Amino acid sequence: MIARRAIESDRDAVLALYRELRPHDPPLAPDRAAALWSSVHDSPHSLIAVCEHEGQVAATCMLALVANLASEGRPIGFIEHVVTASAARRLGLGEACLAFATDEAWRLGCCKVVLLSGAQRPQAHRLYEKLGFNGDVERGFVIKRPVG
Template structure:
């Protein structure tokens, strides 16, 4: 069965919350009102698109693309991809690459000059997955600040 690759819709929230359990199993689930508010903001900000691979009427892979307006690079935007995940039962089928390709296509169509993503994984297979999807490892040094 082939997956349908599409932007997420409001009615996908429950399926997305289930799918995200395959991304960070130790994360506590958000409170329902917080989840609804965040989902509404993601879908309606005008800057973000959540791409999903849908099978059997539920999301089984996803990534989020943020297109950031920019005043450098001739005013060309840039993209950031986050929350790349495929349901454990649907891995190794090309679904992760499919949602990443949809995000890249959208970024290029929007005139982005680059698209970035960061991975906390040290697993070589994960890093090769991103390279096979068109990303270059080690292009820049990555820094992170977290609230204490």
């Protein structure tokens, strides 16, 4: 098992994991996917973490850094799109991927790392708590764009 920053050749595997996470999302056109990948992958304010299992990318998450005027100007890290391939679950890949992303957040000077998770995912919440995330420290509120 190897957790690391994603490289260009990981793009298709990461997009396949996103399809597992969000099967109802329409697929991105290849040129749009390439442009978005570059925007996230090449930015100094974000990174895509992956975890390999048996030579294949089997888990991913994204860390985004948000500039911050408080906390001595240290950025806030946001982790999103945590997904492990269904065939590779319960092997510690998600844990390794999240630990890598969190370590990178600390290395990059973040004052805190925020991770939002669906309210109905207690198994995922147990994993996050195992890694030190605490759902009772602050409360997250989400508003989603209206359909149509």
